[in-house]
Amino acid sequence: MPYPESTTVSTRPGGPSPAVLPAAPQPERDRGGWLRFSPVQPFFRARAAQRLAVLAYHGVTDPRSFGAQLDRLRRLATPVSLQAVERAISEGRPLPPRSVLITFDDADRTVLTHALPALAARRIPAAAFVIAELIGTDRPFWWHEAAFLAQHGGQARSLSTSGRPDQLLARLKALPDPDRRRTLHELRVSARRRPPGQEQLAPEDLRALRAAKVAIGNHTMGHPCLSRCDDATVAAEIVGAHRSLTQWLGEPPTAFAYPNGGYEPRADSVLRGLGYRLGFLSDHRLGPRLPVHPLRISRLQVDSTTSTRRFDTILSGLEPAVQRWRRHPDGE
Numbered sequence: 001m002p003y004p005e006s007t008t009v010s011t012r013p014g015g016p017s018p019a020v021l022p023a024a025p026q027p028e029r030d031r032g033g034w035l036r037f038s039p040v041q042p043f044f045r046a047r048a049a050q051r052l053a054v055l056a057y058h059g060v061t062d063p064r065s066f067g068a069q070l071d072r073l074r075r076l077a078t079p080v081s082l083q084a085v086e087r088a089i090s091e092g093r094p095l096p097p098r099s100v101l102i103t104f105d106d107a108d109r110t111v112l113t114h115a116l117p118a119l120a121a122r123r124i125p126a127a128a129f130v131i132a133e134l135i136g137t138d139r140p141f142w143w144h145e146a147a148f149l150a151q152h153g154g155q156a157r158s159l160s161t162s163g164r165p166d167q168l169l170a171r172l173k174a175l176p177d178p179d180r181r182r183t184l185h186e187l188r189v190s191a192r193r194r195p196p197g198q199e200q201l202a203p204e205d206l207r208a209l210r211a212a213k214v215a216i217g218n219h220t221m222g223h224p225c226l227s228r229c230d231d232a233t234v235a236a237e238i239v240g241a242h243r244s245l246t247q248w249l250g251e252p253p254t255a256f257a258y259p260n261g262g263y264e265p266r267a268d269s270v271l272r273g274l275g276y277r278l279g280f281l282s283d284h285r286l287g288p289r290l291p292v293h294p295l296r297i298s299r300l301q302v303d304s305t306t307s308t309r310r311f312d313t314i315l316s317g318l319e320p321a322v323q324r325w326r327r328h329p330d331g332e
């Protein structure tokens, strides 16, 4: 089961909401930070040393806190690049102990403006997974747009039954993809106001990121829930983004992050056909240092605002284990 983003550190699948959009509840910086003092934390930390931690950020809203997290990583871990993970798999040789790969999903401009300087100053590599149809535009993420439109009088048939505003995203994600697109259209034509623009990364920004050791990966054309798409749409979403990225970067991307974090077998076969070597989930887990399923690599959900105390317990796998236990006390 994909890790439900709404119960992790953030209620949104994307980066920071522009100030004018409905305020999302802020992540609790230190929620669970007390776990660091748990007697089992040393056990988890020792176990984590033998695992691969792939961190999944969205944007970076707090550069100072992000810098502190990177300093923590340099002390506690071995930052590795996307290419190092690919190489480990192709050579069948596990990554070094305490390996950590940093990734960013959706890649709003803060990846360029806030994350890149902090990473470059510490010579830490990373990877950013971009939504191809937004590159070079000022269009907001569709989930931000839907929330804004609904708050400004937008109506849609599929949303006509009463529901809490904070459930809007969950309801949209549950719809078959054509219905989600139609619902967005209905919200657009009925809302009193248009949503504010959100300047996105441009093709030259992608090249600048890559030159500074932030690899660029595929995160589909438009970030639908792939499990709610038909076969042709699954293929079109991946292939379309693949072609655009290949054109912008002059070489084909080799890594993919599943939108909304859930594995989709139909996407897996499209990715294999295109020669992808790595695929990333958002399941809030550590994985083996030599990934067994390279197109299903686990990631831990983190946020730049997370306190270093809590960050430690996420990195060790203790906080994810406690969260899983809370959801499934009898085991999974």
Ligand SMILES: [Zn+2]
Residues within 6 Å of the ligand: 013, 014, 105, 106, 219, 223, 258, 259, 260
């Ligand atoms: Zn995403």
